[in-house]
Each structure stands twice: as C-alpha cells, then as structure tokens.
Amino acid sequence: MINSVLLFCLSSELYNHLVITPQSPVLEIGTNFTATCMIINTDEITAKDLYWNLSDITVSNKQYTKINSSSLSVTIPVIGEKHEWLFCFCKEVSNYVYLNRSKFRHGIILTKGYRPGKPENLSCEAVQVKMEISSTITCVWKKVGRSSTDVPTKYTLYVKELGRNHSKETNGNSSQVNLEIFPHHMPMEIWVEAHNKLGRIESGHLSKDADSFVKTNPPSDIKVISEKTFPTSLLINWTHPIAEEYLKLTYQIRFCQNGSQSWTYVPLVDTDKYIQSFRLQNLRPDTVYVIQVCCKNARRGHGYWSNWSTNATMRTPEGSKLTGKPDLWRIITKVDGVNERQVRFITKDPVFANGRIQRFHIKIQDKKDKVKSRSEEWERIPVNRSEADGSSSQREITFLKQIDLADERSVRVYVTAFNSVGESAQASLFIPDKAYDLAPVEGLNLSSHGGQLWLEWKAPKNKAVSEYVVEWAANGWTDWQRENRTTTHTVIKGNLEKFVCYTVSVHPVYSGWTGKPASVQAFVEEGAPLEGPEIVDRKLGRNDVELVWKEIPQDKRRGFITKYTIFYKNGSKTHSVTVPANTTSYTLTSLSGNTRYDAWISASTIGGSARSLNHSFWTLKYGECKRSPRIEMSWLIKENFWPQIPNPGESTIGTWSPHHPVKADTPKENCLSGISVLDVDVCDGKCVFEEDKASLPLKKDKYLSEEHSSGIGGSSCMSSPRQSVSDSDEGGDMADTTASTVQYSSVMASNGYKGQTPSSQPQQAIFSRSESTQPLLDSEENPDMLLQEGSKHSQRFPRQPCFTHTAQNKDSTDPADCHQREMEQQELLEPLDFYPLEEDSEQTTPTEGQSADWLPAAPASSYMPQRGGYRPQ
C-alpha cells in the first residue's frame, strides 16, 4: 500500500507536493477513518503548515496527528451515507506556495457504506412442470442490514450439486438458478452470500436432498365413488401427480358438506402413505360432500405441501330409516278484531334425515275433543326437494299448515317425516289457550360479538323447563334452534345478516307446552342508517322554530338510533343540538328574527350517521305571544296608531257564544284583539268581498265598516282604525243599545288564531266583547284620519298569500300550513305597513278559481266567526 502510494507520489512529483493516503477509500459508516497527508519534493513547507478540510469545512486541529515533519494525519468519524471530499491544504506561508497553490493541495473522495448483513430465512422451491420437477430453483431470503447508494450490497445465490456449482447475482432478495435437470435423489447445498466493497457474508447453508425443495402439483383426476350399499361412505381415487421414481409422496385429505367452509381433515396417520385411494367413513347419508387432496414428499420434514386439488363433489347414497324426529315449531299471530289467533306450523327436517324427505304427515288434535279426534286421519303434506336442496348445511324450513285458533281453544299437533325408506319418530307441540300463560324466562340478555348473537337468560322460577326454543325473526322470516333444559346461554347458530334488526325470543317449553316468550331486539352489526330522518313540519317564531321529523323506516335504520343531532346554520356558522333517540320534535331557540336558516337532522347509530335533506326557513320578523303569533303586529299598530292607549286591564271582556253563553273573561295583556282585525284584513276581507256579502246583516256601503261592526253598540278595543271608523260612523243604532258603555268594543273571535289551529274549534264560534268604560281613543274620535290610515292598512296585505306560497312549496297543501305561510308572508310584508304599497302586492289578488279553493280554508275560519257572532243579534 505504502509502496503504491510512493510510486504514485513519484509519478506525480511534477504536479503535486501533497499526497493523501489511502487513496479512494470505502469507509464503513459509524467507524473512524484516519488519513495521512505527506509533503513530497519540497522544503517550502512542513507538517505544521498543513490543515484538513472535509468538504468545505476545516477539520479541527484536535483531530490532527503529526507523524513527522512532512506528514500529518487526521482522524474523522464516518457519518452519513453521502460521499464527501477530504482535502489536505497548505497555508500560504511563502510566495512560492502562494504562486503554486494548486500543487499544495490534494483531495480524496470518501465513499461510505455499511457492511453487508447476513441474509436470513433462506428458502428454496422447485415446482412441478408437466410431469417433472422444473430444473429451475427459486430462492428467497430476508435482507439484513442497511445498504448505501455508494456501497450497494449485492447477493449471490449459490447452488451446489455433487460435482457442479451454479450461482447467480442479484440486488434483490430472490433469485432463480437454472440447473440442467432437477437432481432428484442427489444432495444439494444452497446458500446466499451478501457482499459489497466492505465485505461479504454467507447465509446459513441449506444442505439437503434435492427433493426437499420440491413442491409438486396436487393430485389429479380425483374421482369420488358413491356405493349404494355404503350410505355413510365415499371412496376417493386419484392419480399421482408425478412418477414414484422421481418422488414418493404422502397425501392429505379434507372434506366438508357442500356449502360449508368447515373442513374436516382426515388424520395424517391414515393417509401418510403412498396411496391412490381412500375411503371416507361415518358420513351422513344423502349428503353432498366436497373433497380435496394434496400431497408432499413422503420423507418427513422434506418438501412442501402441494396446493389443494380442485373440488371433487359427491352425494352419499340414501340411508335406511330416518333417525330422529322433525323439529316442529309454530308462529302465532294475533288476528285483529276477533278472539282468534293465526297459527302457522313450520318444521325442519330431522337432523339425520338419511335421505331426501318426501313428505310430512300432520295431525292437529283439539284438546277438548281429544277422544273424538283420535280417529282423525293424518294429513299428508308432500315436499318436492330437488337434488341440490340437501347440499346446504342449513336445515330447510318447511311450511306445513295454517289454522285460525280461537283464543280459548288449545290444540296438540303431531308431525312425522318420511324419506324413501321409512318414517321418522313423531314430533308434537301443544298450543295452549291464550289465557294459559306459562312463565317466561327471566333476565334475557343479548350481546353481539364476532358476527354472532350471544344470549343468556335465567330459568323461570318454580317451573320445570324441559327445553328452550330460541327464535329469531326479521323481515317476515323466522328461524329457531332448540337448547336443552340446563342451557342458560347460547349463540344463535343461523346465518345472520349484518344491519338487520332481529327480534330474538326465548320460549321455555314445559313438557311440550310453550311458555310466554321473552324477547329482545338486536343487530349482529350496526351500520349508519341508509337515510336521514324526514323533516315533516315546522312551527316558526321570531326567535325560535319547532322542527318535527319522522322516524327513519325500520328497514333503513340498520342499527338502533342512539340520538338525533339537529344542525342549523345561519351564514357560515353551524350550531348543533343533540336530542335523545325517542324525540321527534324540537324547538330551536335563540334564533335571530327575520333570518334565513338552513337546518338538517342527523340520526346516529353506533355504526354511523345519516342526515336529512337541508331544510331552509326564515324566522319571523316579529315575535308572537303565546296565544297569538300576531302580537308583534298588534303592538306595532298600538304603537303607531294608539300611542296613548288606555290600560286594557281596566276593561273586561265578555265572552259569549251564540249558542253557549260563557262567562266574562279578563283580557290578557298583549293578546289584543287587533289580531282579529289583521285576520280580517288578510283573508277575511277577501272573504267578505267574494263570499255572500248579502248575508251580512249589517252590510253597508263600505265593506270595511260592515265587516267590523260590533252590532252591539260598543267599539272594540281590538278594533283597527278602520273598524273604529266603521263603528263611529255607522254604528249609531248600536250605540243606543249599549248606552251605558263607551263605544269601545268590538266583536272578535276568540278563536281568531285558529288559522294556526284550524281543527281546534272550527264549529263553535265564541266571541268576546269589551265592556270597558274608558273613553274613546283619539284615533277613534278622529275617524277621518283613521280612515286614511285604515285604508292604507287594509291594502297592505296580499289577497292570495296562500296561493303564492303553495306554488313555492308543494308539500304544504293543508289549511294549517297555508295559514302558517300566510303568517310568514304577513311578517315579511310588515314593513310595507309604513311605506306606500307597491303595485305588485295589489296585483296578487287571487283569481276566481283560486278563491273558490281558498274559501273553505283558513281565511274562512278567520272571518266566519265574526259573521256568525254577529248574526244572532
């Protein structure tokens, strides 16, 4: 090494005065590296004038070691995978050095890497191709250790036969070696070597017989023979996949009933031979079995199991007599309106049918007519089973018969099954009369895990249970299983579907008499609902809205609803409220008035959530009192037109009905009958215009005055300005009849808000009258002024708000909705109260046809009471 460096030095003496040794080293990351810089062919400098740079950074002189006056070494840690330059420089100690700077520097590149790691888990395989083992051996191994880009680790796979060696290099963790022929019965040694510039290391050697690496094809031509004389046995034959001279094989057999994935493995000790046939025994007669065979090198611990052969399917022959009895059960449904039950009898085949069931016989014996019915004949119920029917591992359910059974009657049912050979034992079931209630099980508890439903219960006290029937039903489909008397916990053995709500019942059976069931509902697995709840109604307020929704249909819930979350959004801010699962309406509060909101409701199960469609609404501009949504408007009127309104608390309101006199009631503050006035304006006015005006006893030239005349001589505190005009102008006669009272009364319908609750009191009109003795308001005493205001007021409401709204929202066709929207519309138009009416609002008067539709609805209910109230006078 030193010699070569010196040789290099000599050859390059004309060019350089500094030389580093070693040249182009490959360094192991994590170690220390020492390089030496030598001064050659010059006395201009000494070792103390030298310094080292690692890339652009000067190495600390603490890492320097002066070897002699012309040599300086440096020791640096090898860090990072990226290659670097290490330079030896000289300080410019003289002009010569300065002028020949390029001769006083030398650099080497440091290549960095890791030592190769010993490969692990080497395994090799030669597979069968056609009738021989392929001459290609494929090996895989696990790489160990790290590898850098500059010092990559390569792998060489070695395969050593007796007398021949093969090898192949790769960068990966697998490789193939092609031999001339596969060396059966010859020893073979295989290993892999990891190597790079820093070293090499071999994996463990696989020194085995070459046949240890063989994986053959599975046995071919598998034939299953069913022999009539052996109904519980099947004979399997197959062909060896490869000739015995190449490889002696051992076999493994597995089988299962068709449709089942639960394989039964024949013990290896029985098949661990070089065999070509095997007889499966103790099988069930008339049952389809699926059989598979695989093989491997017979030498223990050598070779790999082949893949399983393709399925060979065969039905065992029908057996002799039926063993066991049918599994009889019933489904009882209440019949509405009569004291009867509908009973359906169903059955499963006997567990060991030993053949195809051809028919069932059923006999229903009334307990009261027991003696008489003994001679009753059996009813024959043929069943037509196809070849494939018995292939499923699930026992088939057969519907036998349906009867209507009076509640007070009890019957006993007998059923037997027949195959081609004979009859089964008899199964029987009692259906007691309805009043005969036998104790149910207690503490039924159900849990779901592992895709199964697990039940536990406590046996009924003081009753000897002979067995339990666990029944599960969903979507009109019922299945059951029987458990013995000592069982108190079990798992449902049927194929249950996810996201389906099962009603699981445990029926105790007392010597054939079925007790009252205990039932619970459960899901095997819950998922998010398929759809969200449907918002079906809303009740708007100024700062609140009540949302009403419909439950998700059962088949779309896919789980138990755990909660509803109501989301509502104004602009970008979303709020949410969570309510319990048993809620179907909720009032959102603290909303802003006259604001648009988007709301939706999310229904959650433990499996997820589903949300409803977006529901948009505007909150009302003015709030409502408890009794009336129009209190806000009333207040506005009061504020605008009756600034000095007397205290209504000093008045009394007489309430009466044309037919049922009622006692006087004290008016409630803020629930002024101005509402009545507005009602008239909105709808009743129209009704007056278009209905039978002649029927109004006090019909005058002005409808406005007519419609609000009290007819009892008093002016109403609830009167609108127009009404007051009407009262004062043309109510002289009436004033006479109420001489002792100030004209401050007005007839109003106590159900003047019934547009909101149209069904509450639609028939009975009840009226209230003010009996105030207070003086008239200024406005009432200056009717001219009020007439103007009233006229303006009377015009401000559109005449057909319901129609326009109906067109916007086709869902709301009932009068209540109509009225509700009318209210909204009023609220929206409220500002017009104080500004000149726009032309559009005038032009919205309904057409004749629309009016005809409109009349029987909400407006009529607003207006008619007043008419009716008036009529008796």
Added chain:
Amino acid sequence: MNGHVKSMHFQQLMETAAALLSLLLVMAVDSTRTVAASRNQECGNSLQQTLKLTRLVQKESVDLIKTYKASQGEMAELFCKVTVADVPDPNISGLEPSERLASISIHLQAFFPHFKRVYEQQTDLQSPTSPLLAELTTVSTRSKNLATLINSFYQSLFPNLPVPEPAGGPTTLPPPQNVFQQKVYGCVVLKTYKELLANVSRELRTLKNKPIYGI
C-alpha cells in the same frame, strides 16, 4: 508381615488397574459401536439414495427407448435386435463389493461417450424440438449424477482405495456410420445401458442387505 502387607498393597493396586482397564475397554468398544452405527446409518442413507437414483435412471431409460423407437420410423423394433460391437459390456465384474462397485462406476462412465455420439447422430436425424433429444440429455446427465453418487459412495466406503477409472483407457467409439447403422447403434447403446442399470440396481439391492462394515 511387612512382606504380606506389601503384597496386599500390590494386589489392590493391580485390581484397581484391572478395573480401570476393563472400564476403558468397555468405553472403547462402545465408542467403536457408536461410530460404526453412525457410519452404518450414513452409508445406508447414501446407498438408499443411490438405489433410488438408479431406479429413476432405469425408468427414464425405458421411456427413452420407447421415444427412440417411436422416432426412428419403420423397422425400429428390428434395429434393436441387431448386435453391435464397441458397445460397453453391461455386466458387472469383480468378486469383492469394492471391485463390483468400482465396476459399476467404470461401466457407467464408459457409456458417456456413447451417449454423446448417439446425441450427435440423432441431432442430425431429428428436429431440434424432438423430445428424443431432450430425453437423451436427461438420461445422460442423470447417468453422470448416478456415477458421481456411486463414486462418492465408493469413496466413503473405501477411502483408501483409488477412484475407479476405466482400466483400458478411453472407450472405443464406432467408426463413422450410415443412417441405418446410426439408428441401430443408438438403440443398442440404449438397450445395453438399460441392462447395465438393471444389473446396477440388483447389485445395490444386494449391498443393501449386507451390513456395510462387513463389506
């Protein structure tokens, strides 16, 4: 008295030494038995594998002759009944097991040049994709494996004996032949080789029934 005591001491010493010697002898014999048993098992495995490989080559030879006959056209059966000189003797010679094993090895090796010649001749007569050529290669290679295995077995049994080699130098191959002669020669080589393998198989079975340390 003293003399008696001395004599007694000597006698006791002798008894102890005899006991120790006996123990050492027992241990030595036991150790020899263990080594022999181990060697026996190793040899048995090796012989078993050699026998299996012989059967495989036999099977492949039978298949090869069928393929050969099928690919030679008419009168293929006739070719195989003709006697040809310069084909190695299929009979195993020697009296001692070592001699007979050596004979097996030498005879197997003697066939290699003949296989090569037959392959060359058939390459001219058959299409390159002919299964005959592939099978010839397989049998030839497998035979080399068998010869290697037998040599290895021989060396493990008789490590001090020289590796068996043909005594008469390289095998004599027939002079240039016409197509008919080539077809006859090929069949005779394969048939004779099959006979040799049958003899080898028989010989190995005989060896199998003998304890190896008795060879």
